[in-house]
Amino acid sequence: MNQAAPKPPTLYIEGPAFWTPTLPGWDAARAAFRGEGALADPPAKRPSPQVLAPAERRRAPDTVALALEVAAAALAGSGRNAADVPCVFTSAHGDLSINDYMCSTLASDPKGLSPTKFHNSVHNAAVGYWTIGTGCMAASNAVSAYEHSFASGLLEAAVQSACDQEPVLLVGYDAPTVGALTSVTDSRGLLAVALVIASEPSERTVAALDWSLVSEDGTAAAATPPRSEAAKSLAEINPMAASLGLFESLAHLDDGNVGGAGSPVDLPLSASLSLRLQLRPLARG
Structure with a gap:
């Protein structure tokens, strides 16, 4: 007799962070997703993460600057020490501009290849910069799953x-x-997101997270589409747009009653399997 799979434990979200040139920060994104703020005009320039020393900050590619900016914001929001927190960095492509440079240079002038660009071409460059810059000795992972990279x-x-x-x-x-x-591949702009997932609630918890794997007749549930005009404007920006449903739900979390739950967010993991998320606000004493 087949038994139902055990329900995964409830987890807790802290420190949501968001950055794209038209919504440079979670406060701006949250307001725009709620229809209470506008897109930045002109768009913001790339961030300058203070985790890195000035010389490294100047040399770091856009992907590293972007990833470290949201990572630092998420840790600040969680109130935790970056040196102690394990991390998972996920990207569909890594740094495409450096990949293009590497291929072009190897084809035309292999001896002219920049050692710095070669160093920054690896997929785990961003997480490497993060762990070095913060002194983090905890576990670190770099994940890639093409269009399913955020969900994975x-x-x-x-x-x-x-x-x-x-x-x-x-x-x-x-x-x-x-x-x-x-x-x-069609990746049109910069977008990065971050958050801390914890096994127990804390005073910095912004939402409880129930999660499960779902398959409907052997087919993945369709991805939850963006709702707000601000989120729709980012729907095709790059593979991290898959995170928009989750971050829109976080933005609207306090719209309902404490203890209630909004619509679930579905994130396809493959053609046959999805990750289903259900956010709930926490009661505060």
Whole structure:
């Protein structure tokens, strides 16, 4: 007799962070997703993460600057020490501009390849900069699953937090496609998100998170579409747009009664499986 799979434990979200040039920060994004704020005009310039020393900050590619900006914001929002928190960094592509440079240079002038750009071309460059800059000796992972990268990274962070009973930092980021790579993938701009997933609630908890894996007749549940005009404007920006449903739900979390729940958020993991998220606000004493 088949038994139903056990329900995964409730987890808790702290420190949501968001950055894209038209919504440079979670406060701006939250307001826009609620229809209470506008897109930045002109768009913001790339962030300058203070985690890095000035020289490293100048050399860091956009993907590293973006990822570290939201990672630092999430840890600040959680009130936790970055050096102690395991992390999962997820990106569909890594740094596409450096990949284009590497391919072009290897084809035309291999001896002219920049050692710094080669160093920054690896997929785990951002998490490497983060762990070095913060002195983090906890576990770190770099995840990639193409268009399902955010969902896969979130699942990895949730499982790790639930199994190890400790908070885990999740960071998702991607950047525009350039050069010949535009013929095979369409990533149009900068977008990065981050949050801390914890196994127990704290005074910094912003939402309880119930999560499960779902398959409907062998098919993944459709991705939850963006609702607000601000989120719709980012729907095709890069693969991290898959996070928009979750962050819109976080933005609207206090619209209902404490203890209530809004609509679930579905994030496809593959053609046959989705990650279903249900957010709930917490009662405060």
